[in-house]
């Protein structure tokens with residue numbers, strides 16, 4: 236049963252078609268990598284699922300309310316310049332389940348501090364988010380996702396600018412979420428990493444080239460087709 240079902244999705248941004256003919260679904264409990272060349276439409280696909288870009292065509296059906304989906308956008312400078320402490324930032328993870336009029340309680344603060352300690356960030360809980368290194372910042376964002384306790388988690392290039400050790404730790408967290416039965420999809424570039432850790436893959440080149448078991452999707456023939464599709468697309472755009 237897909238928890239996200241896409242049917243003929245097309246996205247046009249500033250007069251340019253950046254995604255089209257996206258039909259398929261993310262199965263409940265699946266762990267999927269979304270791969271493809273720069274500009275293939277990977278981030279746009281996640282944004283479309285989150286309702287952050289309008290659909291020119293097609294339909295997206297979700298098994299849960301949008302606000303129950305945890306979405307980690309690509310690391311943004313804007314977020315890093317927010318005058319927020321690390322603890323306050325991760326407490327935002329409780330936001331979808333805390334009503335507007337209720338404050339975050341002591342139990343939730345304790346859970347947040349415990350989760351921060353779990354990724355080695357206990358000592359920096361009171362520091363401003365802007366003081367964190369790229370790796371620490373990404374760990375903090377993973378803690379925020381964890382506290383959101385969402386059944387569906389979408390990650391856009393979560394290991395960008397993160398060193399190998401931190402990447403391994405974050406991959407373990409992703410595997411844990413998968414083990415807990417959550418549906419996880421991540422935009423990634425490293426095919427070796429995808430083969431090692433992600434059972435399913437969506438190979439995108441403005442439209443899906445293949446979607447299914449990672450080993451079958453990332454075969455030479457599909458990668459060649461994706462390359463051709465991207466080159467043809469770029470030539471037409473030019």
Ligand SMILES: Nc1ncnc2c1ncn2[C@@H]1O[C@H](COP(=O)(O)OP(=O)(O)OP(=O)(O)O)[C@@H](O)[C@H]1O
Nearest residue numbers: 248249251253271272273274275276277278279280
């Ligand atoms: N807000 C926007 N307005 C106009 N064009 C956009 C906008 N956002 C993205 N695009 C274009 O849409 C296309 C797909 O972008 P997208 O960021 O989804 O690609 P991607 O596959 O995630 O690429 P990358 O691997 O480089 O992050 C690109 O050509 C990009 O320039």
